[in-house]
Amino acid sequence: METASLSRPQISLSLSRFCKGRPRIHLDRPAQNPIKLFGFSSKKLVFRRDLRFPASFPIKAKLQIEDDGFVLEDVPHLTDFLPSLHTYPNPLKKSPAYAIVEQDFVNPEDVVSQRVVIRKGSPRGTHFRRAGPREKVYFEPEEVCSCIVTCGGLCPGINTVIREIVCGLNYMYGVTEIMGIKGGYRGFYSSNTIPLSPKSVNDIHKRGGTILGTSRGGHDTTKIVDSIQDRGINQVYIIGGDGTQKGASVIYKEIERRGLKVSVAGIPKTIDNDITVIDKSFGFDTAVEEAQRAINAAHVEAESVDNGLGIVKLMGRYSGFIAMYATLASRDVDCCLIPESPFYLEGEGGLFDFIEKRLKENGHMVVVLAEGAGQELVAQSMRAVDETDASGNQLLHDVGLWLAQNVKDHFTTNRKMTVNLKYVDPTYMIRAIPSNASDNIYCTLLAHGAVHGAMAGYTGFTIGPVNNRHAYIPTLSEIYTPFYVVLKCVTETQNKVGITDRMWARLLASTNQPSFLNYKEHIRGKLNVEYLKMIEDLRGLREGTQPATPSENEFGEDIQKSTDSSPSARG
Structure with a gap:
């Protein structure tokens, strides 16, 4: 695969902080098609100019990049690989519930900014497609066959999400064919499905756990997509953490390769709140x-x-x-x-x-x-x-x-x-x-946002709040381009304190x-240089950065000089 390059000046970009366990990507050859890129370095925000890619470079991420540093990290759409799909009027136009809403549908050009605090003249930063109902949909209610699967560990609110996906599909869009996949990913090919309806999920939000069961592992892409195709499923709702969402992106890519009209929507789940980009996770x-x-x-x-x-x-x-x-x-x-x-x-x-x-x-x-x-x-x-x-x-x-x-x-x-x-x-x-009141409301917003996105033809996305505004975030996990990792895909990094x-x-x-x-008060002069370096390295590993050099501590001071001037060194 050809490498991407910077033409002026020549720069080698190390992405080891975001690609732990993967080879570094170097930009070292001039190419074609200059674009401007806004991204992150290991130390600070940078604005990279004249980034060029060869025509053959497999750019999979959907990015819109403008001169003022505006970046739209868009999500895939069914029309990206099925351009002749028909659209239909949104059934919400006839819904009594939405008749009183002042703005019925989200403007397709609306985006949500990842940065709410910027300085004058600074790049505008990364944006995501705003979540919500669209005026046109790509599925008729009668043709929809949807499924819901839960994977990974338990978390308060899973049953609420399941309930609201079912009720949202049925009450808002008139969808009646909804099934639950039992026991996580392996349930696609090793278990029978269970039918879901507003009546069957009416009070499940009052219970902990998940009515569908869950498991870890069991991801076999071919078997899963075969099952989706054989059952006639065209909307897949996947509830799980970062590992589950990586699996969802692989499923989406296989569906795209086969040219199937199937939307894959992810609802991020982790009790630890360690999924990046979104404000917080439900539960x-x-x-x-x-x-x-x-x-x-x-x-x-x-x-x-x-x-x-x-x-x-x-x-x-x-x-x-x-x-x-x-x-x-x-x-x-x-x-x-x-x-x-x-x-x-x-x-x-x-x-x-x-x-x-x-x-x-x-x-x-x-x-x-x-x-x-x-x-x-x-x-x-x-x-x-x-x-x-x-x-x-x-x-x-x-x-x-x-x-x-x-x-x-x-x-x-x-x-x-x-x-x-x-x-x-x-x-x-x-x-x-079971989830508390605030999480129940949050789960409702997540579920409805996922339903709106799938009906609008979006796929390979995760739903979540970004600065208190719900957005569709791409779940693509493979490194197709250097900037995709730099822009921090939701499944590539972890949210940390x-x-x-x-x-x-x-x-x-x-x-x-x-x-x-606080080395100045507790450690300086008490421990040797090797132990200081070990603690620095541990901090670096936790934060995903390179280990600190032995000559400098976190204050930018010379460690050898500090220890040499300590009482123990002098005495």
Whole structure:
């Protein structure tokens, strides 16, 4: 495959931050068709000029790029590969529910900006196609045969999404043929379908879990698309996380290759809130609300005894949003540990030191940690072998039990101090409950937006709010062009807590905990250069960046110079 190039000046673009585990893409040859590209570098926002592509370069992403830095990252449409499709008047024109709506349909030119704060003269940034009903649709109600499938782990609100897709198709568009695929992706080829109607899904939103069942793995593209084709399905609604949406994009591409009139719509699902681009994922508010109950229980236990310590482990494999927001909402937490912010146990300024100080001050303490926090420390101490589940996700070590045992050992052996420790793990309780009021409303908007998009002929998209406006976001996962990764496809990167953002600073101010990264107060002069570099590298790995160089720390200061001038170095 030919490479894309920059003509003036010649620049080699490294995309390792966004392509972990994939070869880097270099732009090193002049070519044809100059366009301007707005994208991201590893350090800052950049505006790249004179990017050129050969005519043979397989550009799959639908991008509209203008001179002022406006970028529309559009979603695929059935007419991209079936140009002769007929359109029909939207049935909503006759709907009593929409008769009073001032603006019945979304203007096809409406877009949603990913950036709400810009500076004068700066590029306008990335935009997405606005979600909502269109004046023309590409399916007649009588011809629609739709299916719904749920994949991956459980999450509050799945049943609400299922219910609202069914009711939206039936009440708004008059669709009657709707089926549920049982047991995840493998249900396409190994299980019977179940018929769905507004009556059969009437009260499922009051239950946790998913009425369709779920599973991890089982994705066989050929078998799945064969099943879709054999059953006459022409609308597929896929509810799942980033791995599931990657699978959805593969299904869409196979459907496109076969030239089938089938719309594939994704509804992003992850309780961890780690899907990028969208504001948040459904079920997150419910998870935070339920997590507070566990935190409150730990707080009651801790304050009822001398030197009471409550440790609460919450969900958050790679992102600590649940732990952070539950901590902020609770106000009973003394320390919050998340995957994005490495910590250390021993020594001045370490976690053990902070626990001892807080117990002496207050007589009790509550620690909240995400399940992905401190995994490097656990792996080092246990010398564990990495394993993965059926979806390819790394199986995490139980950091909660590990931390609880280490705290007991430290204070019993080293400090001769009695600590009454209570460990609370509400992980599966949180994700198995029905969604709360705000999530139910959110799920309704997601489901209806997906239905409107599929009926309008869009395909290979994910629905979600971008700056509080629902938009259609492409789910394309393969790297067809360098800029597609630079523009951060929804399935290519993970949403993570920014430990340099104000929200994390608000948490630190609320708990009054140390950041465990403040080298100026806690580490400088106490540890050797190799350990400093190790912590820098861990931060780099968590953020998806290259490991820090050994000569510079996060403050841009010379590490060797700092350690040489420390008391230990001088003495």
